[in-house]
Amino acid sequence: xxxxxxxxxxxxxxxxxxxxxxxxxxxxxxxxxxxxxxxxxxxxxxxxxxxxxxxxxxxxxxxxxxxxxxxxxxxxxxxxxxxxxxxxxxxxxxxxxxxxxxxxxxxxxxxxxxxxxxxxxxxxxxxxxxxxxxxxxxxxxxxxxxxxxxxxxxxxxxxxxxxxxxxxxxxxxxxxxxxxxxxxxxxxxxxxxxxx
Amino acid sequence: xxxxxxxxxxxxxxxxxxxxxxxxxxxxxxxxxxxxxxxxxxxxxxxxxxxxxxxxxxxxxxxxxxxxxxxxxxxxxxxxxxxxxxxxxxxxx
Numbered sequence: 001x002x003x004x005x006x007x008x009x010x011x012x013x014x015x016x017x018x019x020x021x022x023x024x025x026x027x028x029x030x031x032x033x034x035x036x037x038x039x040x041x042x043x044x045x046x047x048x049x050x051x052x053x054x055x056x057x058x059x060x061x062x063x064x065x066x067x068x069x070x071x072x073x074x075x076x077x078x079x080x081x082x083x084x085x086x087x088x089x090x091x092x093x094x095x096x097x098x099x100x101x102x103x104x105x106x107x108x109x110x111x112x113x114x115x116x117x118x119x120x121x122x123x124x125x126x127x128x129x130x131x132x133x134x135x136x137x138x139x140x141x142x143x144x145x146x147x148x149x150x151x152x153x154x155x156x157x158x159x160x161x162x163x164x165x166x167x168x169x170x171x172x173x174x175x176x177x178x179x180x181x182x183x184x185x186x187x188x189x190x191x192x193x194x195x196x
Numbered sequence: 197x198x199x200x201x202x203x204x205x206x207x208x209x210x211x212x213x214x215x216x217x218x219x220x221x222x223x224x225x226x227x228x229x230x231x232x233x234x235x236x237x238x239x240x241x242x243x244x245x246x247x248x249x250x251x252x253x254x255x256x257x258x259x260x261x262x263x264x265x266x267x268x269x270x271x272x273x274x275x276x277x278x279x280x281x282x283x284x285x286x287x288x289x
Contacts, residue, residue, distance in 0.1 A: 018287065
């Protein structure tokens with residue numbers, strides 16, 4: 001016997017949730033930084049999403065919902081209960097160093113930001129960001145999520161999203177400048193002033 | 197040149213402007229602060245230049261968003277797992 005409600009729900013799942021699989025995959029890649037792990041996260045996230053589909057409110061942001069599920073899958077896939085150290089001060093020294101070299105970083109980066117071949121360097125720089133910053137930058141800058149949505153996905157206050165974004169973007173600039181310098185896209189830095 | 201005047205009810209100084217710059221560029225600043233920060237950028241060449249750089253940087257990051265799509269084999273794997281779970285939908289919305 002046909003069950004219209006279930007059929008409709010399955011069709012809606014296809015049209016709404018599965019339509020976002022590229023975004024979920026990209027987000028999983030950014031979380032895991034590993035292709036195989038990302039695929040496991042995506043599969044498990046979609047299974048959980050399907051089982052919980054009745055709880056999804058149509059008309060709300062499905063990507064926010066799926067990102068939250070995917071992140072939870074990712075966190076549980078790591079050693080149980082053992083989160084990476086995600087201190088908010090992580091990276092503070094690098095940000096300080098970035099400020100000390102602000103002129104060089106901006107001057108160098110500004111000259112190359114419109115290059116069309118910058119994608120791999122940005123991806124590599126992103127992959128090097130400490131996790132708390134990477135998550136915030138990926139959600140807001142790559143996945144167009146609002147601060148509020150990122151706060152919900154990451155289960156942190158909006159103020160923390162704001163500070164992680166600030167540091168994450170500054171760290172990204174340092175790392176990107178380094179990659180660009182290594183690739184010969186921008187000149188070598190003059191020695192940074194010693195912090196000591 | 198940087199403007200050093202302190203923040204008052206109408207004006208934002210450079211330090212405050214830079215502190216809130218990303219929120220401004222992200223459209224996450226409230227309307228009142230947005231107007232004040234925009235006004236500051238109109239009269240402060242240092243912060244205006246900084247805003248331009250950060251705007252170009254964010255655009256580059258966004259543009260670099262990997263055109264990476266979910267691999268077909270993963271899509272198939274997900275669909276098969278869903279079917280085992282009872283999903284009867286179609287992959288083509």
